[in-house]
Amino acid sequence: MPDARPTDVGIEALFVDLPRQFLDLGTLARANGVDPEKYYFGLGGRRMAVPAPDEDPVVLASNAARGVLAAGGVAPTRVGLVVVGTESAVDGSKPIAAWVHRAADLPSDCRVFDVQHACYGGTAALGIALDWIASRARPGRKALVIATDVARYEIGSPGEPTQGGGAVALLVGDEPRVVRFEDHPEAVHAEEVADFWRPTYRSTAVVDGSYSLECYLRALDGCWGRFRRDTGRRFSEFEHLLFHAPFPKMAFKAHRRLFEAAARAGELPSGAEPGADFERRVLPTLWANAEVGNAYTASLYLSLAGLLENDAVDAAGARLGLFAYGSGSCAEFLAARVGDDAAAWRGRTGLRQALRERRELSHAEYLQFRAHGEELSRNGTLRVPTRSTGPAFCGTWEHRRVYRDEALAVPGSSSQPLGRDGRSAR
Numbered sequence: 001m002p003d004a005r006p007t008d009v010g011i012e013a014l015f016v017d018l019p020r021q022f023l024d025l026g027t028l029a030r031a032n033g034v035d036p037e038k039y040y041f042g043l044g045g046r047r048m049a050v051p052a053p054d055e056d057p058v059v060l061a062s063n064a065a066r067g068v069l070a071a072g073g074v075a076p077t078r079v080g081l082v083v084v085g086t087e088s089a090v091d092g093s094k095p096i097a098a099w100v101h102r103a104a105d106l107p108s109d110c111r112v113f114d115v116q117h118a119c120y121g122g123t124a125a126l127g128i129a130l131d132w133i134a135s136r137a138r139p140g141r142k143a144l145v146i147a148t149d150v151a152r153y154e155i156g157s158p159g160e161p162t163q164g165g166g167a168v169a170l171l172v173g174d175e176p177r178v179v180r181f182e183d184h185p186e187a188v189h190a191e192e193v194a195d196f197w198r199p200t201y202r203s204t205a206v207v208d209g210s211y212s213l214e215c216y217l218r219a220l221d222g223c224w225g226r227f228r229r230d231t232g233r234r235f236s237e238f239e240h241l242l243f244h245a246p247f248p249k250m251a252f253k254a255h256r257r258l259f260e261a262a263a264r265a266g267e268l269p270s271g272a273e274p275g276a277d278f279e280r281r282v283l284p285t286l287w288a289n290a291e292v293g294n295a296y297t298a299s300l301y302l303s304l305a306g307l308l309e310n311d312a313v314d315a316a317g318a319r320l321g322l323f324a325y326g327s328g329s330c331a332e333f334l335a336a337r338v339g340d341d342a343a344a345w346r347g348r349t350g351l352r353q354a355l356r357e358r359r360e361l362s363h364a365e366y367l368q369f370r371a372h373g374e375e376l377s378r379n380g381t382l383r384v385p386t387r388s389t390g391p392a393f394c395g396t397w398e399h400r401r402v403y404r405d406e407a408l409a410v411p412g413s414s415s416q417p418l419g420r421d422g423r424s425a426r
């Protein structure tokens, strides 16, 4: 089937923002009385990002949005659409996109909204943006897509070592220097399942772990089967495969699934061996996920940033297969091609800088951050800001979320850290 999109559309720039703290999975394993190899080898992780109490999904998204506009050299006035994909909504009504709109100083003639479907939300947002650009509804305007999340499970639960967080902002337009997407609208799979969810009264997700992996693989079969049927393309044609990674070992399982299907269909080159194939085509995309842990909607795009920032890989012109999965469920397989100047993005995606600036936490500090973060969302007392510049979440005042940042200040209130009475602590 030919590519149905009438114009070149894709990513013109991308930028990552991450929490500036991490917990080593070995530290967590020892605290939980678990063999560290279970987390390092069994889940494929190394560290997990831990947001400070003042680093919420709005802060991460706002920093990523500012970063992508600077990296892409695009004036805020050229943005006509902002779509945020998130599973970590901070409000039942107000979208994160509204705060991003203010933080990035975007124009008022701009559509601004969030989309939600667990970890698929970022890809759903990207699909809307690609179609909007392809429709030429507003020639010359760009779309801003931001995947932002904080992955949080109960302390001591099996999901705990698969926590993390981060935001990836994508500038989408018709000059796709970073990645150009093809259009394969049928390569999707949806079914109602209860594999992972977060009730509105909870700040932590609930997951039926092994069932979620089963649902993920069934959705992969569905998407890949439709993509294969419509395009006649083969598994071995992609230089790199990027899989949604709730933990890096999941990408290993997904690759193995497609490899075995291709072997059964007699489609693999002679001598192809699954381990070597995984190491060559998938592993170079996963190093950042192993550092950050799960970032829900942002995880797949963190893999993309990781690939572009991987010094050992020349990704210029590479054909990519990307698999997005969101529990509940909806999934999609996307085919894309990396731009010829991929190397120019090394050191410019924000990823390496964010990782360099991180501080390692002790297990006790991690527990304190969790407790203080939950308290801050309820009664508004920021004790220690973690970042000296940029937005920081300060707590709530008259049921409003308050941020320390000129752009994000609530009109009529103080943008400084607040005391319990809602007045400035200074």
Ligand code: COA
Pocket: 035, 037, 038, 039, 041, 042, 043, 158, 159, 160, 161, 162, 195, 196, 207, 208, 209, 210, 212, 213, 216, 246, 247, 249, 294, 325, 327
């Ligand atoms: N050394 C090395 N590997 C070890 C080990 C050890 N000492 N102990 C266990 N392992 C391996 C297991 O063999 C298993 O590997 P496998 O899956 O390749 O067989 C892996 O570590 C995990 O062990 P398991 O017993 O399945 O762990 P668990 O019951 O604690 O839960 C998850 C693992 C992934 C199910 C859990 O972390 C989870 O639910 N995470 C969230 C998943 C999610 O986000 N789903 C939603 C979207 S897809």
